[in-house]
Structure formats: structure tokens, C-alpha cells
Amino acid sequence: MESLIKKLSKSHKDCPECPSPKVVHSFFESILGLLFPDFATELLKEEDQISEKIEELRHKLSRILIRNKHLHDGDGAEIAHLFFLKLENVYDLLIQDVQAMYDGDPAAKSLTEIIRCYPGFYAVAAYRIAHLLHSLGVNLIPRMITEYAHSKTGVDIHPAAKIGERFCIDHGTGVVIGETTEIGNCVKIYQGVTLGALSIEKADADKKRHPTIEDYVVIYAGATILGGDTIIGHHSIIGGNVWLTKSVPAKSKIYYQAKMYNPASDETDTYIIKSEG
Template identity: 40%
Template sequence: MDFDKRTEETVNKLLKSYEDKKEINGIDISNQPDKKAIIEIISKLLKILYPGYYSDRIYRQYSLKNNMAATIEDVIFNMNKLTFNVCKYANAFADLSEDELREKVAEITFSFMDKLPEIREILETDIEAFYEGDPAAYSKAEILLSYPGLYAVSIYRMAHELYRLGVPIMPRIMTEHAHSRTGIDIHPGATIGNYFFIDHGTGIVIGETTIIGEHVKIYQGVTLGGLSTRGGQRLKGNKRHPTIGNNVTIYSGASILGGNTVVEDDVVIGGNAFVTSSVMKGSRVVFDN
């Protein structure tokens, strides 16, 4: 075999495949959404949410307040830049001129940043739910520093706000980063109430149109998903995932599927249960061989 010749042929064959208009060829690399930068900004956002827990540990003579002010300004600048890059590819903004898009993106950026104090309040309730729900937690600091469930929920809370504001791509990159770190897959479109507790967490899937009430506890391996259909893209925007009421506990391995499935308040779903129809208030659902 002429190794050099075969190498040249293989290279040329692959290069030729880039000449057509396949979607996988990518977009203009100079304007491509920067996945690495989005992941980096997650760390800065976590510093804003939890200033005492995600600091960089470098000694400074100036105050925490000044340090945080610099971090917040940096995040505003970079969020605006990243949001502009992803919004250029969204159909919802296709009719805007570049100046109009920049103005719109600035509005989105400040709307998101203005929401962070409220997100902090919501996360305070989540931390309380983690602490009250897990007797193995000896302090809230332990939860903040080590629990993958809280990490995933924290990123989801931010990504959900960006999703709600109509930002494309970025919210999904954020929650998929959390998914890769924790094994917990929460779509940014899901609606989740206060005092949300994920115990252990590995293998949890929460779909885009899921609605979850308050004081809900979910264990590892739970799926809140859609029923498999042939509808594909035609189902986009429809309610495909279940609705979970308040004070519901869903134990490990349970699957609750379908947009018409409503689990009412005060329900307990046992481990490995498979639920595709609604469950009345106060019920107990158990897996039956």
C-alpha cells in the first residue's frame, strides 16, 4: 500500500464532502455560538448566585461587594455578546436589522440579569427542600458544595429564564452541561415550582413541557417524559410531558409519561412505576408485577 497516496485520497474525499450544504458542515465559524464561553459564564453566574461558595479563593484587599460588582459587570458584557451571537440564528429575530437586534439583545440581557435576585430567592427554597428532605445532609453548606442535584437545579433555574426570554441554543447548552456533569437532564423549557428537591439524581429526565408544582421530591432514575409517537416536529409547542402537582414524591426508576397525564397534589409514586394516565389527589401508586 502507498500510505502517503491513500492519505491524500482520504483527505481530498473528506474535503470534497464539505462542499455541499449539509447542516453538519456548520455555520460561519467567526460567528458561531461559543459553547466554551457559555460554559465559562456558568461559573461566573454561579458566583453571583452563591458569592460565598463559588469565589476564586484569591486574596484581595478590596471588599466582596467590589469584587462582585466587577464580576456582575463582566457577566453583563459577556452575556450580551453571547446572546447576540445565538440570536442571529433564531427565526424569531430574522426580520430585525443588526441595530434592532442589538437593542433587543440588550433588553434580554438586562431582563435576565434583573431576574437573578428572584432566582436567588427561589434557590433558597430549593436548598431548604434539600436540607429538610435529606437526613444525610449535615448542613446547607454541604449541600451547596457537594450535591449534584442542586448544581443541576441552579443551572436549570437560569437557563429556564433565558428560555422564557426566547434566547435560542444557549439555555440548552447550559442544561446539557449540567447533564454531562451530574447525569440529571432537565430541559430548560420545563416549569418547576419552589422547594424542588432532587435526591441522588443520576438518570433523571425532565422533558420540555413538564410542569412541576411546589414541594416536589424526585429520586434517581425518574423520567417525566413524552409518549413515543411519530409526530416529530409537528408536535413542537404542544404539551407532551406530564403535569405534577404540589407535595408529590416520585421514587427511583418511575416513569410518568404523556402531556395529558396529571399527577395531582399529595401523591406518592412508587419505585419503577409506569404511569401514562392521571393520578387523583392523595393516591399511592405502586409497581405491580
């Protein structure tokens, strides 16, 4: 028991100012409530109230960053100031995302339904807020935000990924978007899609390991696209359960035609890629 106590004591001493998950999650939910009153605990009906809330959250973020200098290389107060200067761009992008999700889903009856009910929106909102912090040089906290959204939605988006305008995740559960993924504008993906890496070697950590998805691509449920050199050309359609490790040209349609197992010939299951340019 004494040995365990010593180990735990050292662990706590080595992390004296680590932001707790509760603090980070609370900050994210407060930002989300500021941007979208559907998530707010109180409505801010006057502009003065909004200004006061922004200042309160700016001070909160500044305090977190000042206490955790090991998580960034800059000035905590300045980073917090820049975050709120750039927050309008995040809001504008999210409004476009909501509209894209509404336009692309016949089942959606209102924009409010998208905001309040769609896990894809919640996950993308967490990503865009986390990505802004990541772009300002903040470590760990962005990942804590996206992993919090992951736990609530089943959508795993790394905050370092680059995602363009009007991004739509439909249904959402099981979606994985890796660290060096690049996604263009007006892309739509369905549940179970993986945009992953071919290599999991630590030596490749600083390389582009995840695919590039160009504008106006649709990726259907269960598709897996791997590799940093893999590019899905614009206006392509990737069918359900497709496995891709090579690039496809623009305006392609990629799908699988299953070949059933034949016990008589001991033939294994195979899949044939059909491409229509």
C-alpha cells in the first residue's frame, strides 16, 4: 500500500494544474450555449448580456491557459483574446453546417431539430471549437473537447483535421476522422465511415497519414478510406462498405459487388471494385 501511495502522490504532484475534464467540458458547453441558445442554461436576450458572457468566458479560458503554460507556447491571455476574435468565423461555419444537414436530410423538419437532435451537428460543433484552439497552438484541451463529443455521439473527429464549409455527418455513430485528414467543401458522410491511416508507426507521426476528400464528395455508410496519399476526387460517390487505399479521380462512383463463398471450390470471399468516371 505504501508503494501505491508514493506512486499516486508523485502522479498528483506532476500534474498540479492540469485542467480537469469537468472544467474543459463546462467551458465547451458554455461556448456552445453562447453560440446556440438551444444549449444555453439561460437566454441572453440583451446585447449587454452577451458581451458580459463573452468576457466571462474569455476570462475563464485565459485563467485555464495561464495555469497550464505547458499546454501552449504563447501568452494565455492573448490566446484567449484571439479565440474570441475568431469565434465569429466558427459560428458562421456552423450555421452553414446546419443548413447543409437540413438540406441533405428529407427527415429534418427544421434547423432547430438539426441543432437540438442531430449527433452529427454536436460533433462538428465540438470539432470546430476545438480546431480553433488547436490552430492557436493549444495542446490537449482541444482533444479533450472532441473526445467529450465522441463519448456523447460516437463521432470521433481529431481537432487537427482540416474540414471545409457545409460539412454534413448524417446519423453519425461510428464515424472516425483522423488527425491529418483534409476535407473540402460540401462533403457528406454517413455512419460508420473511417478516414484513417495505413501506418500506425510512431515514426510516421509527423507525416500526412490520412486521406484527402475533395469538394462535393458523398461517402456512404461503412466505407473505409485509408492513407495520406489517398485522394478522393471532387464530386465522387463512395458506396457503402467500400475499402479504399488508392486515389480515385473526380466524378467517380466506387462501389463493391460481393462474390459469395463457394465451398465446392474453396473460394474465399472477394470484392470487386466498380468505378464509373
